[in-house]
Amino acid sequence: MSLTSAPTEEAVAGAPAPVAPGRAARRGPRLGVNPRGFAFALGLLVVIELLTATLVTSAYVPRPSEVGSALLSEIGEGDILSGLGDTLWAYLQGLGIAAGLGVILGAALGASNVAYQTFRVVIEFLRPLPSVALIPFSILLLGVGSTTTVAMIAYASFWPILFNTYYGVRGVHATSVETARSFGVGGLGVFFRVQIPSAATSVAAGVRISASIALILVITVEMLTRSGGLGHYIVRMQVAIRTEEMYAGIFLVGLIGYLISLVVGHLERRVVFWNVDSREDGGR
Amino acid sequence: MVTKKTRGAVALVVAAALSSLAACGGDGDTVVEENADGTTSITVATVASDSGSQAFYADSLGFFEDQGLEVTVKVVANVPDLAAAVESGDAQFALTSPTSVASASTAGINFRIVAGGAIYTVDNPGVWIMVPAGQDGITSVDDLEGKSIAVNALNTMPHLSTLATLDDAGVDVDSINSVTLDFTQVGQAFESNQVDAATVTAPFNYQIESDGIGTTMLSPYDAVNNGEDFYNTIWFGEQGFIDSNPEVVDTFRAAIAETNAWANDPANEDERKAILQEVTSLTDATMEDMQLLLFDDEVSPEMIQPLMDLMERFEVLPQPVDAASIIAGTD
Numbered sequence: 001m002s003l004t005s006a007p008t009e010e011a012v013a014g015a016p017a018p019v020a021p022g023r024a025a026r027r028g029p030r031l032g033v034n035p036r037g038f039a040f041a042l043g044l045l046v047v048i049e050l051l052t053a054t055l056v057t058s059a060y061v062p063r064p065s066e067v068g069s070a071l072l073s074e075i076g077e078g079d080i081l082s083g084l085g086d087t088l089w090a091y092l093q094g095l096g097i098a099a100g101l102g103v104i105l106g107a108a109l110g111a112s113n114v115a116y117q118t119f120r121v122v123i124e125f126l127r128p129l130p131s132v133a134l135i136p137f138s139i140l141l142l143g144v145g146s147t148t149t150v151a152m153i154a155y156a157s158f159w160p161i162l163f164n165t166y167y168g169v170r171g172v173h174a175t176s177v178e179t180a181r182s183f184g185v186g187g188l189g190v191f192f193r194v195q196i197p198s199a200a201t202s203v204a205a206g207v208r209i210s211a212s213i214a215l216i217l218v219i220t221v222e223m224l225t226r227s228g229g230l231g232h233y234i235v236r237m238q239v240a241i242r243t244e245e246m247y248a249g250i251f252l253v254g255l256i257g258y259l260i261s262l263v264v265g266h267l268e269r270r271v272v273f274w275n276v277d278s279r280e281d282g283g284r
Numbered sequence: 285m286v287t288k289k290t291r292g293a294v295a296l297v298v299a300a301a302l303s304s305l306a307a308c309g310g311d312g313d314t315v316v317e318e319n320a321d322g323t324t325s326i327t328v329a330t331v332a333s334d335s336g337s338q339a340f341y342a343d344s345l346g347f348f349e350d351q352g353l354e355v356t357v358k359v360v361a362n363v364p365d366l367a368a369a370v371e372s373g374d375a376q377f378a379l380t381s382p383t384s385v386a387s388a389s390t391a392g393i394n395f396r397i398v399a400g401g402a403i404y405t406v407d408n409p410g411v412w413i414m415v416p417a418g419q420d421g422i423t424s425v426d427d428l429e430g431k432s433i434a435v436n437a438l439n440t441m442p443h444l445s446t447l448a449t450l451d452d453a454g455v456d457v458d459s460i461n462s463v464t465l466d467f468t469q470v471g472q473a474f475e476s477n478q479v480d481a482a483t484v485t486a487p488f489n490y491q492i493e494s495d496g497i498g499t500t501m502l503s504p505y506d507a508v509n510n511g512e513d514f515y516n517t518i519w520f521g522e523q524g525f526i527d528s529n530p531e532v533v534d535t536f537r538a539a540i541a542e543t544n545a546w547a548n549d550p551a552n553e554d555e556r557k558a559i560l561q562e563v564t565s566l567t568d569a570t571m572e573d574m575q576l577l578l579f580d581d582e583v584s585p586e587m588i589q590p591l592m593d594l595m596e597r598f599e600v601l602p603q604p605v606d607a608a609s610i611i612a613g614t615d
Contacts, residue, residue, distance in 0.1 A: 143374035
């Protein structure tokens, strides 16, 4: 007796054509416009505009229209954009270092139980340390400036990638490994041809998490160290009592976060396309 | 099994880590070499505010160059970052409060004051105690008994001088609830009636008054030295560096003195404000109202000791500090 049944003709006619794994991703990797989401965000802005024009009349809470006007003015003058360039450059460097080191070390730890047990105590000690608490030490070691910012981003973003890679490599089914070995694939071959590809979806998840953490860190560190960038711009405007410009900077950070989310989701669908179907809805 | 190669790699990593740590704070006695063109390159760290603005004027107007100094001006956020910059050798001189140098001294860190910064004068104090508008019950210092007072950080000059003002007026300082609040947040705290008073620096006092959110009561700094002048900020360096580079210290002092003479001249107020505005991004309206601080060069123990005494009075220092011992060349 078969445990599967043939699909009925009606069901086949009403359903989308079957798609091979990865086909959907190759056909439809798009940055995704979300009209409903944009409509809600616009509605929210209108509500805040009305509230700040009527009920909330604090000198420190500008109306969204004033913030928008300040944003356009600052973009025109170029000040906010120069800060944006510094921030994005530090962000990319920090995340890149974290991704490189996280994947290499996570894979090594996942492949070797001896290595994991050796480094486990140090890792579990370092992992919960907040990056911002390490800023004075980092300044002492690396000086004041963008190097400290990049180091702090790399530090905070490193852990999700490391552990996702570790668990990804460890989570490879033993049967897959044994099958490869039975076909005469050696230790390194198994590592690069079975374990690493199998862990790719976990690695991608780690990078996605770290992409958000890195943005939080770059802005926080720039605000705390005044080392330039958008974070420094925000705090400079706060100290200069230019509230509209300060919120314009904050809005820009939110916008960057949204764009980064879109880009990372897009890249994830392209690179680990075989995993796209399981998170098609949540990936947008 | 651990191979020889693995052991070698581990040893290399450990050696690299140890040498990195050893590098922290270890180059204080480095001698700065002259550049090929006869200039000397140094880095100074300061904060982007009126009290920390000397370096920006000297940089913009060429006072450093006049003394043969090629200076990189780094902006940092706060006092711990300034101390870390100097301790690590990332900056040779930095701006801070004399109280920070005194605290460092009692902790065994050999910072020394090399040049003067902004000073308090009775007509230009730089810090004020403000109360929210509509606080009819608070009209004098006596009325602050048992109230919540916001200060930017505990045991700093604004905090200690406020305690001294209250103590001198017979107010029980133990009844005061000192709330830590950044100067930038005082206006919002006043709006929402979260504190009964706050210490505020320029330009926030101007904004709070112009918005009708609060009024100025008095300057707490009047209580520090009985209304006589004292140093609010100073330039400091690491003892080892100062001993190894006396010429650099002398030329830096000369550049700062030249800067102070220019900055204190009322004829240069507009140009000074333009440079300050470039650095701080303050608005035209704020700059117009702002009273600029005065600077001084002669770093004498008499201009520093009152701050040490205030710290001792409120038991901030573990032991008394003689101001002469933290001024370069006088200990």
